[in-house]
Amino acid sequence: MSIDSIFSKTANRLNSKVALKWKDRDYTFGELDSLSTRFAKALSALGVGKGERVCIFMQNSPEFAIAHFGILKCGGVTVPLNVMYRKHELRHMINDSGAAAVVTSEANLQFVQEVMKDLKTVKAIIVTSERAPEGIRPFYKILEGFDDTPIPSMNAEEDLAVICYTSGTTGLSKGAMLTHRNFLSNIGTLASIWELNEGDKVLMALPMFHIHGLGIVIHGMAYCGYTVLLHERFDAAKVLEDIRRERCTVFMGVPTMYIKLLEEKSTSHDVSSVRLWTVGSAPMPVEAFNKFKEKFGVEILERYGMTETAPVITSNPYRGLRKPGSVGPPIPGVEIAILDDDGRTLPPGEVGEIAVRGPNVMKGYWNRPVETEEAFSGGWFHTGDLGKLDEDGYLTIVGRKKEMIIASGFKVFPREVEEVIHQYPKVKEVAVVGIPDPVRGENVKAFVVLKDGENATVEEIEEHCRRNLAAFKVPRIFEFVEAIPRTASGKALNRMLAKVKVKDLMEKSVKSIDRRTSAYEAAKYMKDANVGSLIVTDGEVPIGIVTLRDILYKVISIGSLGKDVSLSSIMSTPLVTVDAEEDIAKAAAIMRQWGVWRLPVKNGNGQLVGVLSGTDIFRAFAGRKMEVPTSF
Known part of the structure; x- marks a missing residue:
């Protein structure tokens, strides 16, 4: 087939049934x-x-x-x-x-x-x-x-159906050759284990050009005969409203979509019709998983896949135990192994490269015999991702073996971005890395060395990137440096460059308030300014920090509305600060030492330029290892 x-x-069987609902038009x-x-x-x-x-x-x-x-x-x-x-x-x-x-x-x-x-x-x-x-x-x-x-x-089943481009080791995208059999084996299995059927109504806000949207939702429509409510792009408010109005039963998304659904202020949305929420394309923060369950009363089903596997490899069960932070066991018909650098299978609990084999695995890379041979070894497709299996056979993704950056579910290969920035006439050297971000998963950061005697602004290099690259590949952060650290062979030491600094994660909106202000007025000000903390000052001198959480817990504990409680009595002191250029691990150690959750951030001139939250550190490093110094 x-x-x-x-x-x-x-279509012959369900000729008059609606297949796609698009704006004000139904397509049977x-x-x-x-x-x-x-x-x-x-x-x-x-x-x-x-x-x-x-x-x-x-x-x-x-x-x-x-x-x-x-x-x-x-x-x-x-x-x-x-x-x-x-x-x-x-x-x-x-x-x-x-x-x-x-x-x-x-x-x-x-x-x-x-x-x-x-x-x-x-x-x-x-x-x-x-x-x-x-x-x-x-x-x-x-x-x-x-x-x-x-x-x-x-x-025929083994004929090519789709060539889907994904980033490659040369910095230029390479095409994954996916057959009709690859897709049909995958969607057939998903239809069975997720119980997809013609009675479902799937809200589709994923891009159709992405393997997630095309390979699962659109091919699922063809295979199962369900109706797809198609959105041109993701909009959290519209998604929630259409789920309520159309009584949708399935929603498939990426982590950033779920985070934005959580950020929706209204609590009146009825999502009771949805029986299945799935997430993939990037790691789902455990905190967001738990908050979604708390807000909407449902557990998201996490799964793992990639372009080369059409796309799903593992999935938490639809009926059964779902483990937050895990992407579940391999789906029926697909095998996975955790391999060390010598290709030996590792036991449960040990981290290694995830290898896959099954009917969903691609033929190879289009016109790339060398890359294809490198990807297939010992009868397995090597994903380049690192993971570990638990005793129940559930997979946890712990990182990537390759230097791939995943920003909002999209893959970005550093060398491709570097090549574009190198084209700018004022640039001498550049190195691109991914740094953790609490919402996007990772941000693209570029370290730029200018040619001798040249001056450039972030804005002009960013504009050059926007003219030549997709928006998700354009670095969110640029830093001008005197030199790129390299090995003796000339390879950039990306591990050193990828160390996250306080300035990369801090909240740049700094608001201050006089210590004599009542807690009630401070809370109103925070709400209006949309900030979670305030620097408390005595005249012009910063003396402490207060958070909305401080006000809610400390004021309520003394049985007051806060109108008669000054900030001096509830603010956190002493005012411990951290330098904007400091490594994030050092900042985490300072928080631990002083027992604080937020740190005011100072620049080189001693001016307050931001606030660093422990929550943002936690979100950014969820599922990643960060070495926190015990002394400094």
């Missing part, structure tokens, strides 16, 4: 099947043949699904492209895949046009707008003249 034949079979399975068949015939007429690649470069939309199934029906291979990609990435991926056509949205057409002259194999560019510039074909216009008479499937 193939993905397209499964989809057509489902029959309509999607008909449109994708006509699109397949149009692609064939444009010269797209069996096994040829077609790139899809657009936001979530019904046209994405129509194009994907149409590409498969004409015997082609879908190449989904992240909508945040720009010239550097687009040029490489379209040419590397040897794409015969590109399907894009009106919003993204401009970026395709910027690289058109450099594209070597593209026969047609198709845009989903009604009108198109000369040489560009409108999506629905090319369907005219083609009927929806079914096309016999041209695909």
Whole structure:
């Protein structure tokens, strides 16, 4: 069987059932099947043949699904492209895949046009707008003249269905070759263990270009026959409202989505219809897992996967024990092993590289025989991730063997960012690392050495990056340094550079308040200013720090509303500060020594420039090891 034949079979059975709900329009399975068949015939007429690649470069939309199934029906291979990609990435991926056509949205057409002259194999560019510039074909216009008479499937199980680009060791993305069998084995297993069925209604705010959205949600729609409520992008308030209004039963997301759902102020949202919440693509902080359970009364189901495995490898059980911080045992039919550097299997509790084998594992990397051989060894696919198994066979991810950065669920390879920054004429050297972040998982940080006699601002280098890189790859933090620490062989010592400093995690909004202010007024001020702590001053001199937690606990304990309680009596003293350039581990040790949870941060001139919270340290380092000095 193939993905397209499964989809057509489902459409025949559920012809009039709604497959996609999109804004104010419903698309039935029959309509999607008909449109994708006509699109397949149009692609064939444009010269797209069996096994040829077609790139899809657009936001979530019904046209994405129509194009994907149409590409498969004409015997082609879908190449989904992240909508945040720009010239550097687009040029490489379209040419590397040897794409015969590109399907894009009106919003993204401009970026395709910027690289058109450099594209070597593209026969047609198709845009989903009604009108198109000369040489560009409108999506629905090319369907005219083609009927929806079914096309016999041209695909065997082992034929390629999708080439999905992921970051590689050269710094340029490499394409994971995924077959129809890879996807069908995975979604078939997930449908069984998660009990997905045609009665479900899945809210889809994941990007369709991502393996998580395409491989699970969209292929799940084709396999199970459920309805997908499609959002163009994630918006926490809209997600909660649509869950309530549409009575959705399944939501699949990444950790940053769940953190933003937790941040929603309203408590009136009814999510009782949702029977399954899943999370993947990045580690889920245990604290967020527990807070979500506390707020919504449900346990998120954590799972682990990657692009190369179409995508799920392990999953906590739908019915059974879910372990916070663990991504569960391997799914049926998939095997995992924890290997040491010599390829020997390690016992439970020991950390090593996660290796996988099963019907979901890719064929290899497109036109990359060396990288493919490196990834497959001893009959296993080596993930590059580090993990450990417990006695019950549950997997815990503890880090990454490679230098990959995962920011908000997206993979960023440092060398690619470094190469772009190196192109800036004032830059002499650059090193890019990932540093922990409490919300995004990791932030991209660039250490930059300027050429002798040159001056540059963060803003101009950041603007250069934004012109050439997807937004998630642009460093959030830049630091100008005199030199990059290197080994004798010239390799950058990224471990030294990746040490997190206080300034990287501190809250930069510093508010102060006079010690004579009542606790009641201070609490009101914190709420209005949206801060969790205040520096207490005597005139202009900082003398202590007070948090909203201090006010709530200490004032309530004495049976007062706080109007008659001054901050002097409840603030934390002495005022222990930390330098902005200090290592975060040292700051954690200071907190432990003095028994405080927040530290005012000073710059080199002694000015207060921020506040560091123990909560942010905890969130940023959840699941990571941090050596905290016992003396200093």
